Amino acid sequence: LLLNLKNLGLPMPDKAILLSPWLDLSLTGDSLATNITTDVMLTPKALQTCAGFYLGQRDPEAPLASPLFGDLKGLPPLLVHASSTELLLSDSKRLVTAVEAQGGVIELTIWAKMPHVFQVFAGRIPEGNEAIQQLGAFLDTGPH
Known part of the structure; x- marks a missing residue:
């Protein structure tokens, strides 16, 4: 969405949050292998199937499908x-590297042993509550 807004010359939000983002539909992140036994929600096969549904015959490295391959300035x-245990962890880590290399501001919080998008469990697990508080504090502060 952010890359598309930029490409179209539309206004950008002041800040953005990403929760366990899937940023590489070509599925080249190393955590797809290293976290294969620890991710309780996703599997490489499920990701490959979903990527195929979304992409059809299109290039999996097209920036609007896989922002890691785009201009992030x-x-x-x-x-x-x-989460430290999810298949998509390396997408987040690679995003930090890419955004910082292109002069952007980004912060990554890696939560230990949480399921994919665990923030939906706010009100049920303390980590969910803490994550929501952190997200709110980030959005409430002035520009970075």
């Missing part, structure tokens, strides 16, 4: 949450 400050 000019994005607003980002806060990313990911």
